[in-house]
Amino acid sequence: EDQVTQSPEALRLQEGESSSLNCSYTVSGLRGLFWYRQDPGKGPEFLFTLYSAGEEKEKERLKATLTKKESFLHITAPKPEDSATYLCAVQDMKTSYDKVIFGPGTSLSVIP
């Protein structure tokens, strides 16, 4: 059965303190792995898609990487405005429709 887990559940960083969020997944065949950002009271907002092991994507202070079993979202020198919940999702190549499985998320707080 497809499964997505994320760790840690919550992370508190000082401004400028770099760290990484983890997303571990189990699927029959990976069609794509997605990272979303969700601010309080809002819907998730798309950040990145990764399709194959070894792939990397960057956007400002965020960098997403992918292996065969997990993905990392690296946050370099974070700022308070990076505080949000970060969701990981995977799409299985073998499902009959465009099903995406979401993980529970990591809540990031960046303290000034």
Next chain:
Amino acid sequence: NAGVTQTPKFQVLKTGQSMTLQCAQDMNHNSMYWYRQDPGMGLRLIYYSASEGTTDKGEVPNGYNVSRLNKREFSLRLESAAPSQTSVYFCASSEASGGGKNIQYFGAGTRLSVL
């Protein structure tokens, strides 16, 4: 750019009442989705529509019905609300259908409380 619009933003119901959550997208997307989000459980798919006139059950469909009215609109109906349906509901849309790579765009959510 409106994107995905959901109404209402907040709703309080009594057990047994019915209501319809509305969703519309202006991106000409084929696929639309309804999710619920509960603390610690992530987003769970309720129903999905790959195109106008088609709908499929997701992970947690019991107690819900949907209608894909046209390409733009996808509504979610609670026929007899239960306290277990207290949640935040999100509508999403994507260009992909039939196995394509599925970047989803979300509305702002409907916060529903069932007393």
